[in-house]
Amino acid sequence: MTTRTPLMAGNWKMNLNHLEAIAHVQKLAFALADKDYDAVEVAVLPPFVDLRSVQTLVDGDKLKIKYGAQDISAHESGAYTGEISGSMLAKLKCTYVAVGHSERRQYHGETDELCNAKVKAAYANGITPILCVGEGLDVRKAGRQVPHTLAQLDGGLDGIPADQAESIVIAYEPVWAIGTGEVATPEDAQEVCGAIRTRLAELYSQELADKVRIQYGGSVKSGNVAAIMAQPDVDGALVGGAALDAEEFVKIVRFRDQ
């Protein structure tokens, strides 16, 4: 069985301007020690306008913290007002990019087809996608969370070859648990994360499925992270609100101490 390094990523959403971003990353850098980075990969996903500042700080001080964007254009360049291309993100040395976050699907009508194009755009530029999947409350109430989430997974991975898919990160984020304070139980998280890994094995191979990191996201805090991380198929967390508080995020990174 492959050991997967947990990935704790803070999705800042539309919070923290570039000055606040610098202060926040400095706080994380000050608090986190080499042993934290040995045990866990730590990443932040700031707004686009912060990325240059974060890059300058991380490069200048040789910080071990990784960073990435919250979205990517499906297009490489051209007349797409307001969009940011994968090559621009690669130039800023982004390691990760979130694709298909439920807020993008909900407020910007992003379909599985578009998410798939964005996954391809990320790989074309050497950036690792964090493909976000998960069901809304109506689907959960109907007990259809597994088929719904797996359909999003299939759609996002369509045509992605194994040599790319083996590095993908999947974030299972049940929409009803995002920003609501209502966290999925560890068993809820495991049910769907386990089903995602089984599907990856069907689509590719067991060996590949064992390598892929599957995060849980939705009201993760220092008080609930340990129980969620104890699940066999949960390999990290995609943290929203709690990632805006540096001390709290550091506690989440140190989930084994909680």
Ligand SMILES: O=C(CO)COP(=O)(O)O
């Ligand atoms: O959407 C999320 C991370 O991408 C989760 O947000 P919260 O942690 O604020 O619920």
